[in-house]
Amino acid sequence: MALSKPVRTIWDIPREERFAPGHTMCQGCGAAIIMRHLTKVIGKDAIIVQATGCVEVTTTAFPRTSWLNPWLHLAFENAGAGASGVEAALKALKRKGVIDPNRKIKVVAIAGDGGTFDIGLQSLSGMLERGHNVMYVVYDNEAYMNTGIQRSGATPLGAWTTTTPVGKKLRGELRPKKDLIGIALAHRIPYIATASPAYPTDMVEKLRKAYETEGPSLVHIISPCTPGWRIRNEDSVKVARLAVLTGMWVLLEIVNGKPRVTVKVPKRKPVREYLRLQGRFRHLTDEEIARIQKMVDEYVEEINRWVGEQAIGPVEG
Amino acid sequence: MSIKDEGFKRYLGKKYPETWRDMPIAAIVPWPGNTAEVKTHAWRTIKPVIDQDKCIRCRLCWTFCPDGAILEVDEEYKTSSGRVFKISYKVDYDHCKGCGICAAECPVNAIEMVPEER
Numbered sequence: 001m002a003l004s005k006p007v008r009t010i011w012d013i014p015r016e017e018r019f020a021p022g023h024t025m026c027q028g029c030g031a032a033i034i035m036r037h038l039t040k041v042i043g044k045d046a047i048i049v050q051a052t053g054c055v056e057v058t059t060t061a062f063p064r065t066s067w068l069n070p071w072l073h074l075a076f077e078n079a080g081a082g083a084s085g086v087e088a089a090l091k092a093l094k095r096k097g098v099i100d101p102n103r104k105i106k107v108v109a110i111a112g113d114g115g116t117f118d119i120g121l122q123s124l125s126g127m128l129e130r131g132h133n134v135m136y137v138v139y140d141n142e143a144y145m146n147t148g149i150q151r152s153g154a155t156p157l158g159a160w161t162t163t164t165p166v167g168k169k170l171r172g173e174l175r176p177k178k179d180l181i182g183i184a185l186a187h188r189i190p191y192i193a194t195a196s197p198a199y200p201t202d203m204v205e206k207l208r209k210a211y212e213t214e215g216p217s218l219v220h221i222i223s224p225c226t227p228g229w230r231i232r233n234e235d236s237v238k239v240a241r242l243a244v245l246t247g248m249w250v251l252l253e254i255v256n257g258k259p260r261v262t263v264k265v266p267k268r269k270p271v272r273e274y275l276r277l278q279g280r281f282r283h284l285t286d287e288e289i290a291r292i293q294k295m296v297d298e299y300v301e302e303i304n305r306w307v308g309e310q311a312i313g314p315v316e317g
Numbered sequence: 318m319s320i321k322d323e324g325f326k327r328y329l330g331k332k333y334p335e336t337w338r339d340m341p342i343a344a345i346v347p348w349p350g351n352t353a354e355v356k357t358h359a360w361r362t363i364k365p366v367i368d369q370d371k372c373i374r375c376r377l378c379w380t381f382c383p384d385g386a387i388l389e390v391d392e393e394y395k396t397s398s399g400r401v402f403k404i405s406y407k408v409d410y411d412h413c414k415g416c417g418i419c420a421a422e423c424p425v426n427a428i429e430m431v432p433e434e435r
Contacts (some may be wrong), residue, residue, distance in 0.1 A: 010375075010376050010377070010380055011376065013380065015389055017385045019385065020349075020350035020351070020352045020353040020385075021352070021353055021357070021384045021385045021386060021409065021412035022352035022353050022354065022355035022356070022357055022412055023352050023355075023384075024355075024357070025383065025384075027360060027361070027383075027414040027415060027416035028383060028414075028416035028417070028418055029383050030383070032383030032384065033381060033382075033383050036382075036383070036385055059352065060346070062344055062346065063333045063334060063346055063348070063351075064346065064348075064351050064352045064354070064355065065346045065348070065349060065350065065351060065352065066350060066352040067349060067350065068349045068350045069349075197381075200380045200381070226416075232417075233415075233416040233417055233418070234416060234417030234418050234420065234421035235421065236416075236418060237381050237418055237421070237422055238421065238422075
């Protein structure tokens, strides 16, 4: 049974574990926290379709699996297409009476940022545009961490990766992060949200709403990666929290095109605090940090204008 | 492939495939959640120890554990100051990888990371 009532406090999260331990995700992996809560929310009546990525590789080394749900492995590029197919097959089986037509079975697609922002973008776009009843969850660790930290469309400005090395000519990633929420919004889907594992009740409630939504829904979750972001194991939740507190990551919820900031930050911290914790930003000079701060200021201003209120406040101090 | 299929029967009869002949088409894994058999305790160099007297049962360590290695059990506990809790938090030392998120996130510092000795 999926979660039926709204999640208001941490005690509304069900105790039952539906994501087996013993997977080989790194110590302190943010994606593992997300997957634990996701499986708690979706319950047993869900089919998981997963694109290649960290979570896929680490949870399903043959002959073992961490999943308790029916689970389908797909390549990097076709999580959206595969999920559409499974959803269409469910519809056909219900019509033929093989499955009880009143039984609610949801298809959940899970992909990383590489499988969503870059390689899987066309199949995601097709899935959203055709209006399949699929919940799409993106865990965004901001590079191809599984293959060895190569840059992706989600890598933020200035970040070190193995394909954007830091030296005399290059100072890390040159381009800002791709706006996935904007892309999803352009498809006019009923439910879009961003979440952070440092705010578990907010994240679980958004996952629940996405699960309940009829039609395509997308949840974009930041997922700290200890080896890729060059952070200490115990800091991954702290970094995810600082991303929200500095305004780098705004917790949005867009229901039928109406945006709302779910976790308001009256006084945000300077981005330096978020960047300082991570080794991938170690090379940044004061001017470069000031440039990122300016970019975040503009982004926050844009969000505030969009939601029509001062949801994210000015920098403190 | 159906359940009557000879290959599938052979596959299900054994705990795990032993030769390539036992491999099913599409590498189906009919044992959900069996990574739980894998013990990941050897990954850690430090281990969390919960001070049950200090613990206020806020559930944060359980929430933030990436491995589900903090167990929430229905065990009554009376602290030294006389407060009675209906639940307790225990560490699953078979699966804890020793990341230290629980100790870092604990609001009352009831979890201490101590060096692992084997």
